[in-house]
Amino acid sequence: MELDDLYQQIILDHNKRRVGYGLQPGGFPSHQYNPTCGDELTLTVRLSEDGSTIAAFEWEGKGCSISQASASLMASEATGMSIIEFESFANGFRDAMRSRGTISLSEDEYGDLAALSGVSKFVARVKCAMLAWVAAEDSLILTRESLN
Amino acid sequence: MSPFTPEQSAAIRAEFPELSETVSGHPLVYLDTAATSLRPRVSVDLEAEFALRHTAAVYRGAHSLAAEATEAYDDARASIAAFVGARPHQLVFTSNATESINLIALAMRLASAVGSPARFTLAAGDEIVVSEAEHHANLIPWQELARQTGAVIRVAPITDGGELTADAVKSVLTSRTRVVAVTAVSNVLGIVNPVRAIADLGRATGALVVVDACQSAAHGRLDVETYGADFVVFSAHKMYGPTGIGALWGTSDVLAEMPVVLTGGSMITRVDYDSSDYLPAPAKFEPGTPRLTQAIGWAETLRYVDSVGVDAIAEHEEALGKELFAGVAAIPNVRIVGTAEGVRRVGLVSFAVEGVHPHDVGQYLDSRGIAARVGHHCAQPLHKRLGIDSSTRFSLGMYSTVDDVALAVAALSDVRKYFGED
Numbered sequence: 001m002e003l004d005d006l007y008q009q010i011i012l013d014h015n016k017r018r019v020g021y022g023l024q025p026g027g028f029p030s031h032q033y034n035p036t037c038g039d040e041l042t043l044t045v046r047l048s049e050d051g052s053t054i055a056a057f058e059w060e061g062k063g064c065s066i067s068q069a070s071a072s073l074m075a076s077e078a079t080g081m082s083i084i085e086f087e088s089f090a091n092g093f094r095d096a097m098r099s100r101g102t103i104s105l106s107e108d109e110y111g112d113l114a115a116l117s118g119v120s121k122f123v124a125r126v127k128c129a130m131l132a133w134v135a136a137e138d139s140l141i142l143t144r145e146s147l148n
Numbered sequence: 149m150s151p152f153t154p155e156q157s158a159a160i161r162a163e164f165p166e167l168s169e170t171v172s173g174h175p176l177v178y179l180d181t182a183a184t185s186l187r188p189r190v191s192v193d194l195e196a197e198f199a200l201r202h203t204a205a206v207y208r209g210a211h212s213l214a215a216e217a218t219e220a221y222d223d224a225r226a227s228i229a230a231f232v233g234a235r236p237h238q239l240v241f242t243s244n245a246t247e248s249i250n251l252i253a254l255a256m257r258l259a260s261a262v263g264s265p266a267r268f269t270l271a272a273g274d275e276i277v278v279s280e281a282e283h284h285a286n287l288i289p290w291q292e293l294a295r296q297t298g299a300v301i302r303v304a305p306i307t308d309g310g311e312l313t314a315d316a317v318k319s320v321l322t323s324r325t326r327v328v329a330v331t332a333v334s335n336v337l338g339i340v341n342p343v344r345a346i347a348d349l350g351r352a353t354g355a356l357v358v359v360d361a362c363q364s365a366a367h368g369r370l371d372v373e374t375y376g377a378d379f380v381v382f383s384a385h386k387m388y389g390p391t392g393i394g395a396l397w398g399t400s401d402v403l404a405e406m407p408v409v410l411t412g413g414s415m416i417t418r419v420d421y422d423s424s425d426y427l428p429a430p431a432k433f434e435p436g437t438p439r440l441t442q443a444i445g446w447a448e449t450l451r452y453v454d455s456v457g458v459d460a461i462a463e464h465e466e467a468l469g470k471e472l473f474a475g476v477a478a479i480p481n482v483r484i485v486g487t488a489e490g491v492r493r494v495g496l497v498s499f500a501v502e503g504v505h506p507h508d509v510g511q512y513l514d515s516r517g518i519a520a521r522v523g524h525h526c527a528q529p530l531h532k533r534l535g536i537d538s539s540t541r542f543s544l545g546m547y548s549t550v551d552d553v554a555l556a557v558a559a560l561s562d563v564r565k566y567f568g569e570d
Contacts, residue, residue, distance in 0.1 A: 003172075003566075005516035007508075012568050037507055037523045062537060064507035065567065086437045128507065 005118035019076030030138035038064030043135035071132030174517025182543030195445035232372035242293035246380035248396035253289035272298025309488030314345035337486030338496030368462035393442035403429035468496030475557035495544030
């Protein structure tokens with residue numbers, strides 16, 4: 001396992017760029033906490049007016065470069081997706097992260113997020129990569145419950 | 149200066165097979181002894197040999213194997229007790245120091261429910277004193293006890309440099325103080341606390357004094373009596389021994405008075421359907437089949453530690469610790485926590501690297517073969533007090549060398565550049 005497999009330049013860049021950083025009031029934020037390292041992240045999914053697509057991911061948090069980059073990359077790659085698209089996108093991401101290096105994210109489908117493929121070889125870091133995604137799924141559930 | 153010659157150091161290292169492992173293509177530099185120390189071969193070999201040839205029921209059965217196992221188990225307790233300056237009946241085996249503290253807290257909860265014995269009871273408004281520098285294991289059992297009894301936690305402050313003074317403890321003692329629970333050495337700060345003075349103050353107010361000695365046992369001479377406490381707890385796996393076993397030491401008086409918590413076989417004299425009588429300590433706190441092989445392995449570990457010399461180990465770790473502290477302190481944009489001056493330290497240093505999260509620091513160090521601890525080290529409140537969420541920690545053992553320190557400092561110096569911070 002090479003360190004550069006984990007820390008690709010895209011990840012180091014997004015750790016600093018943090019696309020989507022900054023929470024606005026309102027909506028249905030989900031707060032996620034990783035007790036093993038103390039990392040925290042709060043994320044709100046904003047839907048389009050008709051409720052069918054994701055208009056924005058807003059998030060704030062503190063954590064390692066993997067957790068921060070994963071949130072930033074999700075915001076840059078998944079904004080504009082329909083909710084159904086995003087759910088399958090997130091499932092595919094989770095499967096890859098949990099694959100212990102056997103599933104790579106395709107660049108065609110996942111764009112710059114493919115840079116996170118290496119994380120799956122570092123079992124201790126999978127939770128870091130998943131933090132923002134768990135928050136997004138949770139925020140979507142909270143949003144939907146409010147519509148019912 | 150370390151008291152070990154290069155030859156002695158090489159001989160010590162040869163006793164710890166994990167040190168010949170490679171990590172990420174580099175020879176392992178193990179700097180996580182404060183979490184779990186490596187084990188000497190002689191202890192593991194003896195434990196395995198014992199398990200293969202002498203496993204049998206302790207304290208029961210008339211056959212030869214059972215008698216041999218019983219004798220070996222009693223001998224193990226006696227030699228572990230001797231290592232820490234205790235008498236065998238004062239040393240209760242537990243799973244680890246965490247369980248030891250829980251046993252005390254649970255005994256107090258049970259006593260409080262029935263109103264006796266008085267020394268172990270708490271009433272609403274009574275106070276439990278801990279320091280700001282406690283490990284979760286010496287905080288959460290007391291929180292639960294407080295929640296159940298209506299008692300209140302009072303926290304003795306540390307200085308910004310991480311020092312806990314006896315005066316700081318004194319400032320939170322009142323006539324309602326019933327427990328004073330402090331660590332001898334914080335697992336984050338590495339500063340040696342003035343335990344004797346704190347214990348004297350605590351006992352003068354009539355409180356039970358509990359000392360967490362996890363970070364000092366086997367890294368310096370632990371003579372439990374000299375703390376002047378009622379209870380001292382420690383874990384084998386931080387003393388080069390096996391996991392799964394630790395100890396609760398108590399004065400003879402306090403153990404005699406302390407109510408039983410866990411019950412069952414091995415701890416009784418007479419048993420009827422409606423009531424039973426219990427053996428004296430330590431047996432009354434050790435129901436069920438004992439930790440036989442662990443006790444054998446722990447005792448053998450301590451014989452090895454004695455053969456190296458516990459004072460020499462302490463001197464070695466302290467001298468090397470100073471080099472480590474100075475090396476880390478000299479790196480720009482790395483902030484050590486616990487920088488108080490004029491205090492004694494063990495070979496342990498925790499720090500924050502500006503702009504780089506500890507997980508990333510640890511991952512980078514691992515790629516250079518260096519095993520460090522990252523996170524909150526089971527001390528979240530302390531990290532908050534220090535103004536950070538988490539940190540990275542290097543800790544030394546008897547097998548650590550100047551090369552280990554040099555490699556760790558060199559790798560740490562490159563961390564910020566790797567993450568684009570320099």
